[in-house]
Amino acid sequence: MSYLIDLADFLVKAIGASGYLGIFFLMFLESSIVPLPGEFVIPPAGYLAAVGKMNLWVxxxxxxxxxxxxxxxxxxxxKTLGLKIVLKFSKIFRLEKALKKTVVFFEKHGAISVFVGRLLPTIRHLISIPAGLSKMRVFAFSLFTTLGAFIYTAGLALIGYFVGKNPDLLKYYTHRFSAGLIAFAVILIIGYIFYRRKYDK
Structure with a gap:
């Protein structure tokens, strides 16, 4: 248990030393090339906001x-690489059929896919790829990405703000928060399915 406390202290000190620029950079990595969990970045920043060293809204x-x-x-x-080049690499892993289906799906349901994807673990790191391959409109992509990222970030920041550095409580509430996001995503998907059925008719 002591190593979890040491890890929590280290993260708080690291985030405090790097400041807002460090938060931005780490969350950039979290959404792009490095699957760094936001749970390691935002809650410590939320704690620093609680003790007056940072601003929660910032x-x-x-x-x-x-x-x-x-x-x-x-x-x-x-988007720059394009579907043809990505398909060549996907053939190595025999994923070309799944990738094509994903791109076709995005062309029809891109907005809800991006928003829901930003709420789900693992998927949030990958959701940008089919959006770029399908050449989804950048405004729509940015809008729904921002909405999903805001919910995710705000939830983690509030957990850190109210829970502090206690590793057990952080683990408990971040897990509950993730479960809540998954439940919310399922409700959204069900609602969207009913909407599409009514709209298509």
Whole structure:
């Protein structure tokens, strides 16, 4: 248990030393090339806001913008490479059929996919790739990415703000928060399915 306390202290000190620029950069990595969990970045910043060393709203906005920047990086890389080049590499792993289906799906349901994807673990790191391959409109992509990233970042920041550095409580509430996001995403998907059925008719 002592190593968890030491890790929490280290993260708080690291975030405090790097400041808002560090939060932005780490959340950029979290959304782009390095699957760094936001749970290691935002709650310590929320704690620093609680003790008066940072501003809670600036932490939330900074983290959200970092997530958006990282997502846009993946989006433009995927859009620039294009589907043909990515398909060549996907053939090595026999993923070309799944990738094609994903791109076709995004062309029809890109907005809800991006928003829901930003709420879900693991998927939030990858959701920008099919969006870029399908050449989703950058305004729509940015809007729904920002909305999803804001909810995710705000939730983690509030956990850190009210829970502090206690590793057990942080783990408990971040898990509950993740479960809540998954439940919310499921409700959104069900609602969207009913909406599409009614709209298509």
């Amino acid at each position: 932490v939330i906005i900074d983290g959200t913008l970092g997530s958006l920047a990282g997502a846009l990086f993946n989006y433009y890389v995927s």
